[in-house]
Amino acid sequence: MEDNHISLQSDSCDPDRPAHPGTFPTCEAGKSDHQPAERSVDFPVSVVLPAGGTGERTGLQTPKQFCSFLGRPLISYTIQAFERVSWIQSIVVVVAKESINLMTDIVQHFQHTKVRVVPGGSTRHRSICNGVLALGEEGEERPAADRPKVVIIHDAVRPFVEEDFLYKIAMAAKEQGAAGAIRPLVSTVIATTSEGYMDHSLERAKYRASEMPQGFTYDVISQAYQRCSESDFEFGTECLHLALQYCGTTAKLIQGPPTLWKVTYKRDLAAAESIIKETLSRSACVITGGSAQAVTLANALQKAVAALDMELDVIPDLTGENSRYLLKERNFIQVSVNRSCLSEVEAILTDLEAANQALLHPLVVIWVHLSGSDEPSVGGRMVEPAAIMDLASAAKLRNILLYGIQLHPSKDTERWERSVLRVADITSALIRERSHALVGQLLQA
Ligand SMILES: Nc1ccn([C@@H]2O[C@H](COP(=O)(O)OP(=O)(O)OP(=O)(O)O)[C@@H](O)[C@H]2O)c(=O)n1
């Protein structure tokens, strides 16, 4: 995770800075390739993402919503979690005035759709209110049928949100007027005296933590903000309270999954980073070119990485039906045997670039070279490590991380099995860590 002002280029952390230890979760937030169950919602739903805060509690210079993880700002992960939901028609991102240009750049760079950026306010309620008002303006430009019936409000620093839960909140909000996510309390809540002593404790079983997403009919949330007080705007933290207090609307409460937590402190970024990395490293596809030796190695690898909680699909190439991997896979292993050459890897890099999937996540391509009697050669020439490095340097500019692993066949079964295990360990580590330092290296298994 970079603790630097948002740069859309993924540069390294400054080790001297109080950098976060981590990066952040797939916007599919924990399920980077989780394809949400398609649901049909027969009324227009819009989203307001309050992102106008300064993130003081992280202790970082950059507001947490703009801290980047694996080269991508946290808020981009959250936006994508919503824009991939087909029944959400528009997303209003509310940012501080000084971040409008940055947010616009992020929207353009990561090719976010459905997104409109509006200025926030000095408090969270003021920011959310600005977002709701913006939806109202949008509504005026739209035929009545397209105006949002339901507004989902979701802190931009909660990137782990799933379509299924959003659906529950939206349907409950449509039904009830307001709905909100809750989670069990972890700590007991106590009331204190003004001198800072214990006054009484609340019976924890009777209380829940109010989380996000929350949903409201547009009428309820817009009226609530029209009627609420300056004190609400200044000190309030709960939209459900405004709905109850000013519209008499009692929110339906729905227990959400533990992944709904909000990034608040520095430790949350580290936790989020490990979820992103873990999600991106769950699977890979091994391309064998159809060679029997490569298939044997791939099958042995498949068994070995299973113990590392990774799944490998073994395919001969990325054509026909297998081209779907170009759109959904984040990790590729090209096995080349004997007179290997880098042209097979070059072909994959070309395909991946055309599929444009590296925009959102750094892709990993690992060239596993099972060297035979011949030296690997590119077009008849000896392959120099520099050739791999050159190819990798070019690919890195396209957010594709290319690594090489070389292993030598052995008739000694134990020796061969040890080599395969080493390839599995190296492959798993490269995919999990996505280290820039090892890009272009030809590692020996
Ligand atoms: N004036 C504000 C304050 C907060 N938020 C947003 O509300 C969400 C939840 O607020 P919080 O976690 O408190 O964020 P910050 O206010 O940035 O955090 P801190 O209190 O540590 O400064 C965040 O996405 C934050 O960007 C906002 O839109 N406008």
Ligand SMILES: O=P(O)(O)OC[C@@H](O)[C@@H](O)[C@@H](O)CO
């Ligand atoms: O209070 P903070 O500004 O840290 O975060 C906002 C949270 O309070 C809010 O997201 C939930 O409590 C649900 O309203």
